[in-house]
């Protein structure tokens with residue numbers, strides 16, 4: 001069994017980005033600039049955004065964090081998005097999800113200029129990704145493909161099972177894995193809450209992407225000997241730690257790991273790769289490599 005080390009893979013990519021930025025600056029370019037909007041004080045979102053700001057520093061990017069309380073109106077949030085769309089000093093920006101219930105998430109995503117949508121959530125980017133056109137690719141799926149590529153995990157003709165059908169992970173990763181590309185060319189099955197025979201489907205998989213948000217859902221009896229397992233779950237579960245919780249993946253790691261050819265841990269697997277994909281998208285935005 002080989003552990004897929006997302007932390008060290010991400011570290012190497014951030015160093016390469018920092019070097020590219022140094023070269024850009026030496027040639028007189030402006031520093032790439034990522035802005036992030038954070039609404040409210042959700043613990044998970046606070047951590048994600050703090051990690052994104054930290055990664056910007058490591059890559060030599062400028063970052064701006066815009067905070068609002070969770071009683072902000074949809075109109076005020078839309079105004080902030082419009083000013084970022086029109087700010088020529090901002091290359092890309094994100095609105096951290098989830099948003100409070102009174103705000104329509106889709107309105108917010110669609111208000112972002114797709115040319116600055118470094119999360120790859122805007123329908124134009126999602127649609128272009130679907131048909132294989134240049135676009136900002138959603139960060140977590142892109143990070144998963146980078147891991148498969150880095151570890152030379154064969155994907156062509158592989159049976160790949162995606163657990164979960166979220167707009168952020170399940171759907172886009174399924175599309176990316178089935179594309180005629182490298183990595184790609186998988187035969188993809190997407191399982192969700194209405195799938196009756198998940199266990200049998202998983203047992204036939206060469207690669208499983210677990211993105212349900214259900215701690216330890218994937219157990220050893222669901223995994224074929226020699227499979228590759230990518231764990232996207234990051235559920236906070238109560239634990240005897242200084243913070244009172246720990247992150248739990250969707251995979252029963254202790255019992256599944258010994259059956260696998262490759263497995264990604266939580267934490268230290270997909271999480272750092274999501275952030276590094278966002279940095280890659282920001283560099284693409286700053287250099288106008290896509291739009």
Ligand code: GUN
Pocket residue numbers: 094095096097098119139140168274
């Ligand atoms: N919430 C969970 N993951 C993400 C992400 O990749 N981007 C944003 N904006 N919000 C998230």
